[in-house]
Amino acid sequence: MNYHWNWTILSAPAPDGSPTYLLMLLSGAMTTVLVAACAAVLAILLGVPLGIARRIGGPIAGLAAAYVEVFRNIPLLAQMFLWYFVFPELLPMGLQTLAKQSSHAPFVLGTLSLGLYTAARICEQVRSALGAIPRGQSMAGLALGLRPVQLYRYVLLPRAFRMIVPTLTSEFISIVKNSAVLLTIGVMELTASARAMQEFSFQVFEAFLVATALYLSINFVIVALMNLVERRLVTAGVVDGISGRRGSQK
Amino acid sequence: MLKVAAVVCLSTFALNNSTEAQALNGTLRKIVETGEIVVSHRDASIPFSYVDDKQRPVGYALEICLKVAEAAKRELGKTDIQTKLSLVNSATRIPLLLNGTVDMECGSTTNTVERQQQVAFSMTYFVTGNRILAKKSSGIKGLSDLRGKTVASNSGTTNLRQITEINTRQAMGMNVIAGKDLAESFLLLETDRAAALVMDDILLSSLSANSRSPDDYQLVGEPLSIEPYAIMIRKDDPAFKAVVDKAMIDLMKSGEIESIYKKWFLSAIPPRGIVLNLPPSEALRKAWAAPTDAAETEAYR
The missing domain is CATH 3.40.190.10 (Periplasmic binding protein-like II)
Structure with a gap:
């Protein structure tokens, strides 16, 4: 391969107005983090109630199941196109113009799409965690006189959350990686910045190696934080489902 | 006797062939050794390089590139070399050119000073602005x-x-x-x-x-900016660049490039028979009259 390596390109000024290409990539990484964080919050706020709804049963469980099947069975790319190109057409006129002309629209609609997609996955994790708790615990709770809301709040959900910490870690990592799909609707996140750098400078490998390093760093931070959370949440005397970590008696 | 002569002839030919290949370097050597020259095309860079309604790659830049490939074959004295077409897009054009999958990139790639750090460009065949x-x-x-x-x-x-x-x-x-x-x-x-x-x-x-x-x-009005399009080749390959440049200059000096231009920019083109109706700009006429591989705007004013 007849490639001309040129790492100094990173300190050269970028045509998009950034002082250097490195800063352009870093600002892309910032956008990636912002998209992932907002989408993760949305996914949890929506995914947890959906998971509980699926567990409770009745018509509400049917609705939650329908949500899951719609959002996890359509490719994320196709969903994002629907949110960006089709959804604004359904809005009332004033909002429609805003959704089409605002420069923030790609970010907002893309993050919304990523959050809703991930919510379906989190819903399934919450549902299976709740299902993994021995039936005796709910019975014991009810026998103690807890109302169903209290049962979930004080017994079932705390146990379920501890169980899904490891899969949530993977889910957060996936959100960061999936956020690259937003480049197709024009959000200048990390992959989009790397591609722009490739277009302008033709230094393909430098651009994508730096992007790779940034993705790895972001995800290592997530893994470290989640490990910390997992360790903090360990309950004394309980072997927690999947992690198998046993809390020490204090 | 005849047989011996034939063997001698053949071996001399083979010897010639290998010494010739050794004397060459870079892309020219690769072309002789593999027996093919690979020209890249795009799928929707109308009218420069695209796939028409019969799924054939066509276009202004592609036609120019194919002429250049023929000229390279004549230059090497080997008409049995095959021309192969290979699809690239704006994301794959650089890696595929640099790793040797394609030898000439023909589409709508702008020659810029920054890009010349990585690749080389031949004579400008189109100037957009x-x-x-x-x-x-x-x-x-x-x-x-x-x-x-x-x-x-x-x-x-x-x-x-x-x-x-x-x-x-x-x-x-x-x-x-x-x-x-x-x-x-x-x-x-x-x-x-x-x-x-x-x-x-x-x-x-x-x-x-x-x-x-x-x-x-x-x-x-006058163009407010200048972007020269040119055939992209590997950097630091002066022998191949000389061949491509010479072929481009011949196309321009003979006026052949103008008839190719008319075919793609002033007549009906596939797939829908639309006429772009874009006469050559002042900057393009200048680039034809005085062929240049410069990226700088000043060279076209």
């Missing part, structure tokens, strides 16, 4: 007529950035508005919300050619 499109009925003849008018361009492009800069620097009092995409920007002009549209001339031509009434529009 930021131009002004206006309705014939508007009486706009150039940039100066846009004073105080509403002007549209595409959001997020260098074209928009440039017209905004000009507006500020020359205090023209223009109201610059941005369309979200090509179709929306054109709609602004079509419905008279904007008096002029500022974009790359090739885009403007294809927009007006595809519009309801192509005869209502015309390109006016």
Whole structure:
């Protein structure tokens, strides 16, 4: 391969107005983090109630199941196109113009799409965690006189959350990686910045190696934080489902 | 006896062949050794390099590249070398050129000083530029007529950035508005919300050619910027560059490039028989008359 390596390109000024290409990539990484964080919050706020709804049963469980099947069975790319190109057409006129002309629209609609997609996955994790708790615990709770809301709040959900910490870690990592799909609707996140750098400078490998390093760093931070959370949440005397970590008696 | 002569002949030929291949280096050597020259094409870079309704790669740049490939074969004295076509896009063109999958990239790639750090370019075969499109009925003849008018361009492009800069620097009092995409920007002009549209001339031509009434529009004024398109080859391969450059210069000096240009820019082209109707610009005529592989704007003024 007849490639001309040129790492100094990173300190050269970028045509998009950034002082250097490195800063352009870093600002892309910032956008990636912002998209992932907002989408993760949305996914949890929506995914947890959906998971509980699926567990409770009745018509509400049917609705939650329908949500899951719609959002996890359509490719994320196709969903994002629907949110960006089709959804604004359904809005009332004033909002429609805003959704089409605002420069923030790609970010907002893309993050919304990523959050809703991930919510379906989190819903399934919450549902299976709740299902993994021995039936005796709910019975014991009810026998103690807890109302169903209290049962979930004080017994079932705390146990379920501890169980899904490891899969949530993977889910957060996936959100960061999936956020690259937003480049197709024009959000200048990390992959989009790397591609722009490739277009302008033709230094393909430098651009994508730096992007790779940034993705790895972001995800290592997530893994470290989640490990910390997992360790903090360990309950004394309980072997927690999947992690198998046993809390020490204090 | 005859047999011996034949063997001697053959071995001499083989010997010639190998010494010749050794004397060559870079791409020329690769072409002789593999027996093929690989020309890249695009799928939708109209009219430069694209796939037509019969799934054949066609286009202005591709036709030029194929002529250059023929010239390279003549130069090497080997007419049995095959020309192979290979599809690339703007993301894959660099790796595929550098790892040797393709030998010449022919599409709509702009020659820039920055890109020359990585690759080399031959003689410019097309010059695109930021131009002004206006309705014939508007009486706009150039940039100066846009004073105080509403002007549209595409959001997020260098074209928009440039017209905004000009507006500020020359205090023209223009109201610059941005369309979200090509179709929306054109709609602004079509419905008279904007008096002029500022974009790359090739885009403007294809927009007006595809519009309801192509005869209502015309390109006016001098180009505001210059972007030279050229065949992209590997860097540090002077022997191959010399062959490609010579073939390009021959095409330009013989006037053949002009007839190829007419075929793609002034006549009906596949797949829908649309006429782009884009006569060669002043800058392009200059680049044909004095072939250059320069990326700098000054070389085309």
